[in-house]
Amino acid sequence: xxxxxxxxxxxxxxxxxxxxxxxxxxxxxxxxxxxxxxxxxxxxxxxxxxxxxxxxxxxxxxxxxxxxxxxxxxxxxxxxxxxxxxxxxxxxxxxxxxxxxxxxxxxxxxxxxxxxxxxxxxxxxxxxxxxxxxxxxxxxxxxxxxxxxxxxxxxxxxxxxxxxxxxxxxxxxxxxxxxxxxxxxxxxxxxxxxxxxxxxxxxxxxxxxxxxxxxxxxxxxxxxxxxxxxxxxxxxxxxxxxxxxxxxxxxxxxxxxxxxxxxxxxxxxxxx
Amino acid sequence: xxxxxxxxxxxxxxxxxxxxxxxxxxxxxxxxxxxxxxxxxxxxxxxxxxxxxxxxxxxxxxxxxxxxxxxxxxxxxxxxxxxxxxxxxxxxxxxxxxxxxxxxxxxxxxxxxxxxxxxxxxxxxxxxxxxxxxxxxxxxxxxxxxxxxxxxxxxxxxxxxxxxxxxxxxxxxxxxxxxxxxxxxxxxxxxxxxxxxxxxxxxxxxxxxxxxxxxxxxxxxxxxxxxxx
Numbered sequence: 368x369x370x371x372x373x374x375x376x377x378x379x380x381x382x383x384x385x386x387x388x389x390x391x392x393x394x395x396x397x398x399x400x401x402x403x404x405x406x407x408x409x410x411x412x413x414x415x416x417x418x419x420x421x422x423x424x425x426x427x428x429x430x431x432x433x434x435x436x437x438x439x440x441x442x443x444x445x446x447x448x449x450x451x452x453x454x455x456x457x458x459x460x461x462x463x464x465x466x467x468x469x470x471x472x473x474x475x476x477x478x479x480x481x482x483x484x485x486x487x488x489x490x491x492x493x494x495x496x497x498x499x500x501x502x503x504x505x506x507x508x509x510x511x512x513x514x515x516x517x518x519x520x521x522x523x524x525x526x527x528x529x530x531x532x533x534x535x536x537x538x539x540x541x542x543x544x545x546x547x548x549x550x551x552x553x554x555x556x557x558x559x560x561x562x563x564x565x566x567x568x569x570x571x572x573x574x575x576x577x578x579x580x581x582x583x584x585x586x587x588x589x590x591x592x593x594x595x596x597x598x599x600x601x602x603x604x605x606x607x608x609x610x611x612x613x614x615x616x617x618x619x620x621x622x623x624x625x626x627x628x629x630x631x632x633x634x635x636x637x638x639x
Numbered sequence: 640x641x642x643x644x645x646x647x648x649x650x651x652x653x654x655x656x657x658x659x660x661x662x663x664x665x666x667x668x669x670x671x672x673x674x675x676x677x678x679x680x681x682x683x684x685x686x687x688x689x690x691x692x693x694x695x696x697x698x699x700x701x702x703x704x705x706x707x708x709x710x711x712x713x714x715x716x717x718x719x720x721x722x723x724x725x726x727x728x729x730x731x732x733x734x735x736x737x738x739x740x741x742x743x744x745x746x747x748x749x750x751x752x753x754x755x756x757x758x759x760x761x762x763x764x765x766x767x768x769x770x771x772x773x774x775x776x777x778x779x780x781x782x783x784x785x786x787x788x789x790x791x792x793x794x795x796x797x798x799x800x801x802x803x804x805x806x807x808x809x810x811x812x813x814x815x816x817x818x819x820x821x822x823x824x825x826x827x828x829x830x831x832x833x834x835x836x837x838x839x840x841x842x843x844x845x846x847x848x849x850x851x852x853x854x855x856x857x858x859x860x861x862x863x864x865x866x867x868x
Contacts, residue, residue: 375758376755376757376758378706378707378708379707379708379752379753379754379755380706380707380708380753428704429695429699429704429705429709429713430695430709430713432695433691433692433694433695436691436694437691440691442691443691444719444720444723444724445723446719446722446723446765447689447691447692447716447719447720447723449719450712450715450716450719450762451691451692451716453712453715453716454709454712454713454715454716457706457708457709457712458704458706458709461706461708461709462706493764493765496761496764496765499758499761499762499764500712500758500761500762502758503708503758
């Protein structure tokens with residue numbers, strides 16, 4: 368059991384009480400493979416007997432749809448966008464994350480307040496303002512920052528995934544450059560800088576996401592095993608790693624993000 | 640940094656505040672007619688009017704999805720959209736903007752619902768400071784009588800039924816409005832609100848309002864409006 372600790376003022380109307388779950392954040396810029404790793408971790412944890420809730424931006428019942436519609440129209444003003452995301456976050460915090468943590472779930476969240484802060488600040492918002500709003504956030508048990516070496520590498524990944532460049536992920540609203548590619552590079556560079564700066568401030572565990580998916584995954588597992596440590600059922604480390612990962616990848620439908628060949632990966636797992 | 644605070648725009652921003660039934664909307668529309676007839680270019684901005692947020696708010700009210708925090712944040716989102724679309728551009732263009740309810744409504748309601756005073760004020764830090772903010776003060780019983788006669792049925796959030804203060808809607812509404820009134824009274828000094836006694840005859844209130852507004856008007860604003868036409 369752990370006491371609830373908030374960055375600022377706790378939410379009104381909630382009981383600040385010890386919780387038995389774990390709040391684990393996977394952070395990183397667009398295209399680093401966050402959702403792939405959330406998918407892998409989920410299967411791994413569940414097969415070890417842990418109940419898992421995964422969540423991520425714009426997945427709230429309250430504001431998710433509204434944000435998606437507003438994004439589609441490219442009509443979101445900068446302030447409006449930040450507050451819409453904060454609404455989405457608060458709804459998920461109160462109605463998904465906190466209840467799950469109280470019930471002893473491991474909550475895996477694909478991005479948390481750090482992405483929201485980085486995006487807002489890059490768009491000219493007052494850092495104090497956006498941090499004060501997100502003062503309602505629970506301090507997580509661990510934050511893993513999947514760090515990529517360069518914006519160019521990210522661009523390669525986005526293309527390899529087959530999604531192509533998105534208007535907002537490319538920061539087109541900022542008017543930094545004339546086309547999606549140049550804008551993506553310029554925008555992601557700014558974000559990477561902000562993340563690096565937040566890394567010490569918020570105590571991120573930095574993971575080199577330029578390494579193969581398997582290496583990143585095993586690093587995450589090691590750290591999370593340590594975090595949840597003492598009460599294994601089947602013991603997370605005994606789970607047959609390769610099988611689980613293949614299953615997870617199929618389940619999460621994110622196979623395309625893994626850029627190494629299967630055999631290559633097998634060798635690496637054995638070597639590790 | 641995006642934080643408007645004291646604006647240096649050529650336009651003017653006048654806002655009205657007060658509890659439901661205080662008569663503020665009536666006064667604002669009378670002011671609007673007057674300014675129009677005087678030849679100013681006037682923009683009207685209402686609480687809860689962002690097209691980007693409207694559907695989300697409606698659905699959340701219907702399905703009762705709000706907590707005090709999300710209620711506060713979604714209204715702030717709506718207000719941000721209003722600021723970016725309806726308030727800052729006309730002010731830059733030298734127009735007069737009239738706002739029916741402003742940040743003080745959020746401060747009163749959200750704090751009455753239990754949100755932290757400082758947090759709510761921080762959230763709205765981006766707002767443009769009004770040229771003048773009128774607070775129409777009406778005693779609780781007067782306001783409640785006016786609403787009861789105008790509306791047969793109170794809505795869930797309007798009555799503060801989400802807070803479990805009372806089982807009965809009318810009772811809950813009274814408690815809620817009492818808390819709101821209390822917050823408004825605190826804000827008079829904090830933000831220098833201009834208090835108008837909402838129990839006076841309508842024309843008396845309007846005269847007071849026009850007298851104050853006219854102090855901030857310049858012939859220049861008119862010329863600009865004429866040129867724009």
